[in-house]
Amino acid sequence: MTTTTSAATLRPAWSRDEGAARVRALFATAFTDEPDGVWSAPGRVNLIGEHTDYNGGLCLPIALPHRTFVALRARDDETIRLVSAQEASSVVAVSLSSVAPGALSGWAAYVAGVAWALRQAGFVVRGFDATVDSCVPYGAGLSSSAALESAFAVALDEVFGLGLASDDAGRARLAAACVRAENEIAGAPTGGLDQASSLRCHAGQALLLDCLDGSVEQVPFDLSAAGLALLVVDTKAEHSHATGGYGARRATCEEAATLLGVPLLRSVADEPDGGATALARLDDGTPEGSVRVRRVRHVLSEIGRVREFVGLLRSGAVDEVGPAMDASHASLRDDYEVSCVELDLVVTAARAAGALGARMTGGGFGGSAIALVRAGTESAVAAAVAAAFAESGLGAPEFLLALPSDPAA
Numbered sequence: 028m029t030t031t032t033s034a035a036t037l038r039p040a041w042s043r044d045e046g047a048a049r050v051r052a053l054f055a056t057a058f059t060d061e062p063d064g065v066w067s068a069p070g071r072v073n074l075i076g077e078h079t080d081y082n083g084g085l086c087l088p089i090a091l092p093h094r095t096f097v098a099l100r101a102r103d104d105e106t107i108r109l110v111s112a113q114e115a116s117s118v119v120a121v122s123l124s125s126v127a128p129g130a131l132s133g134w135a136a137y138v139a140g141v142a143w144a145l146r147q148a149g150f151v152v153r154g155f156d157a158t159v160d161s162c163v164p165y166g167a168g169l170s171s172s173a174a175l176e177s178a179f180a181v182a183l184d185e186v187f188g189l190g191l192a193s194d195d196a197g198r199a200r201l202a203a204a205c206v207r208a209e210n211e212i213a214g215a216p217t218g219g220l221d222q223a224s225s226l227r228c229h230a231g232q233a234l235l236l237d238c239l240d241g242s243v244e245q246v247p248f249d250l251s252a253a254g255l256a257l258l259v260v261d262t263k264a265e266h267s268h269a270t271g272g273y274g275a276r277r278a279t280c281e282e283a284a285t286l287l288g289v290p291l292l293r294s295v296a297d298e299p300d301g302g303a304t305a306l307a308r309l310d311d312g313t314p315e316g317s318v319r320v321r322r323v324r325h326v327l328s329e330i331g332r333v334r335e336f337v338g339l340l341r342s343g344a345v346d347e348v349g350p351a352m353d354a355s356h357a358s359l360r361d362d363y364e365v366s367c368v369e370l371d372l373v374v375t376a377a378r379a380a381g382a383l384g385a386r387m388t389g390g391g392f393g394g395s396a397i398a399l400v401r402a403g404t405e406s407a408v409a410a411a412v413a414a415a416f417a418e419s420g421l422g423a424p425e426f427l428l429a430l431p432s433d434p435a436a
């Protein structure tokens with residue numbers, strides 16, 4: 028049996044200077060010229076409120092200190108040329124006029140999709156040359172794709188003078204363009220959580236996002252004042268939301284809403300009985316009906332847990348949110364069925380090592396989990412999780428610390 032408590036290293040976030048130097052150097056090599064500027068956008072972790080966004084529900088993300096950097100120079104024509112340090116540094120060229128649903132694949136779809144969506148919204152956007160580098164772990168459920176979209180959104184906003192990034196209302200419009208890029212051009216049927224997080228979160232705050240109308244409230248989230256830290260564990264179990272279970276979960280929720288005669292499940296959550304009558308109506312005795320009941324029960328209970336979590340933050344009881352995190356994980360595992368062996372193991376091992384609460388974060392089927400721990404115990408909890416993975420014959424997970432950080436700029 029492995030009982031190692033040895034070094035579980037934390038993945039560092041690059042400073043703004045380091046990220047900027049990387050993409051500038053790549054730009055000089057790829058395009059033998061100077062960019063107009065450098066922009067960056069963060070990944071996110073959602074504290075609670077999972078699979079609620081596309082149901083018009085509530086979410087509570089924070090922006091990570093880990094960011095995706097973009098050096099960009101505007102062009103006068105329709106050409107987009109892209110180079111990513113994560114993609115073998117070869118140039119990808121796309122004509123902006125050829126961007127359409129189904130026309131592109133790969134990472135360029137997310138970037139060209141943002142330019143396309145801004146044009147669809149009536150803004151004048153032309154081509155550009157750009158280089159990308161990132162310390163947001165890729166495919167880890169920490170919104171590397173939203174960080175990419177959002178970094179380009181603020182870059183295009185500035186170089187083409189759109190004037191949207193200067194206030195929250197404009198940022199909501201940029202986020203909407205990023206969502207269209209992801210849904211319509213990249214083909215991933217995700218909700219708006221990730222893009223709102225990257226563009227609308229503030230340092231030191233959690234973002235209470237109401238997906239019914241897109242409104243937000245900043246909720247102070249001062250981990251260090253509470254003597255706490257938020258450990259993120261990337262299980263390295265790969266997930267993709269462009270295929271498979273994510274779309275199926277969303278479709279089931281939409282079907283249930285149609286059966287209940289409401290536009291979104293949020294309407295049911297807001298009923299005086301918290302949706303109990305609606306749940307009973309969905310239970311038609313068939314196996315499909317029972318799946319629907321469980322999926323909807325997760326959405327309704329999760330919206331309630333966001334309210335509970337926010338209430339605790341507002342009353343200064345940050346160290347009391349653990350049970351809500353644990354209950355969220357159980358609901359995602361048992362009712363929504365989007366957890367996996369690796370995520371469940373993080374949660375169990377972290378709690379056994381003293382975490383106040385732990386849960387998967389993001390869409391699930393792999394990706395990352397978060398654990399709220401006492402400051403000073405981060406390494407011990409990480410080591411315990413790493414040891415549990417080793418004992419189960421799983422590959423080594425990666426760790427990073429989440430501190431509520433700045434939005435795209």
Ligand code: GLA
Pocket residue numbers: 073076077078079080081217218219220221268389390391
């Ligand atoms: C992914 C999606 C989001 C959201 C979460 C689950 O991160 O991109 O829109 O649905 O899953 O909360």
